[in-house]
Amino acid sequence: MNAASADSGVRIEGVSKHYDAEGGVVRALEGVSFDVDNGEFVCIVGPSGCGKTTLFRIIAGLDDATDGAVYLGGDRVEGPTPDMGVVFQEYHLFPWRTVRGNVAFGLEKSGVPEAERRTRVEELVELVGLEGFEDSYPKALSGGMKQRVAIARALAADPALLLMDEPFGAVDAQTREMLQTELLEIREETGKTVLFVTHDVEEAVKLADRIVVMDKEPGRICETVPVDLPRPRSRSDAEFGGYYERVLDLIRSA
Numbered sequence: 001m002n003a004a005s006a007d008s009g010v011r012i013e014g015v016s017k018h019y020d021a022e023g024g025v026v027r028a029l030e031g032v033s034f035d036v037d038n039g040e041f042v043c044i045v046g047p048s049g050c051g052k053t054t055l056f057r058i059i060a061g062l063d064d065a066t067d068g069a070v071y072l073g074g075d076r077v078e079g080p081t082p083d084m085g086v087v088f089q090e091y092h093l094f095p096w097r098t099v100r101g102n103v104a105f106g107l108e109k110s111g112v113p114e115a116e117r118r119t120r121v122e123e124l125v126e127l128v129g130l131e132g133f134e135d136s137y138p139k140a141l142s143g144g145m146k147q148r149v150a151i152a153r154a155l156a157a158d159p160a161l162l163l164m165d166e167p168f169g170a171v172d173a174q175t176r177e178m179l180q181t182e183l184l185e186i187r188e189e190t191g192k193t194v195l196f197v198t199h200d201v202e203e204a205v206k207l208a209d210r211i212v213v214m215d216k217e218p219g220r221i222c223e224t225v226p227v228d229l230p231r232p233r234s235r236s237d238a239e240f241g242g243y244y245e246r247v248l249d250l251i252r253s254a
């Protein structure tokens with residue numbers, strides 16, 4: 001399953017994750033359930049330590065849940081799969097590979113023939129606006145450019161779902177805004193389902209069709225807020241502030 005038309009909906013069903021720590025059991029997640037519809041853009045927000053990264057890693061198949069299950073397009077996720085393109089907060093690029101080499105990585109691993117790979121990589125480099133930097137190494141790129149490479153690499157296998165954990169957390173405010181706009185354009189162009197973790201409420205209101213707000217200790221969902229605003233959205237829009245305050249209040253009272 002990797003065509004855009006395939007069912008890329010996500011179902012998170014009763015997911016709990018407990019860690020044994022010195023002070024006792026840490027309930028990082030407790031009974032977390034929600035769905036992401038095919039083609040939907042969902043942001044998960046919550047205070048530091050509420051379990052966002054834990055949930056992200058379980059959805060990505062990188063960690064096991066203590067309880068519960070995750071389904072992508074109806075299939076249970078039991079490990080990392082090319083049906084999900086994953087972007088981490090830190091760039092996680094291969095420093096010994098060029099931009100082209102980084103973007104091509106997954107395609108090489110899945111045995112896509114070279115000619116096809118080349119075309120696909122060219123398309124992706126263009127999609128994320130990195131033409132001219134194909135032969136650069138990560139060390140020669142800015143933070144924003146590195147994250148564009150990470151996004152292109154995540155999209156390489158044409159995954160059903162793009163899963164991102166604070167992907168713009170490490171770049172300056174101006175670059176962050178640019179990347180947000182670009183991500184919305186990419187989403188528009190590709191129709192991908194996006195599940196995006198952030199602790200930045202403004203970012204969530206700007207991007208999401210729906211915001212899932214989490215509580216901490218134990219990590220669980222306290223509310224889901226649909227964002228019914230036309231795009232492009234701006235902080236200065238009259239209704240933007242209403243959503244912003246509402247989500248912030250939910251987090252503060254969590």
Ligand SMILES: Nc1ncnc2c1ncn2[C@@H]1O[C@H](COP(=O)(O)OP(=O)(O)OP(=O)(O)O)[C@@H](O)[C@H]1O
Pocket residue numbers: 019020021026027028046047048049050051052053054055199219
């Ligand atoms: N491997 C681990 N062992 C023990 N406890 C852990 C482990 N990973 C996470 N935790 C704990 O689980 C809770 C949730 O952590 P997590 O990193 O998922 O939060 P987060 O919402 O992503 O926070 P942030 O916004 O700071 O990134 C925290 O209390 C954390 O200390």
Ligand SMILES: [Mg+2]
Pocket residue numbers: 052053054
């Ligand atoms: Mg985190």
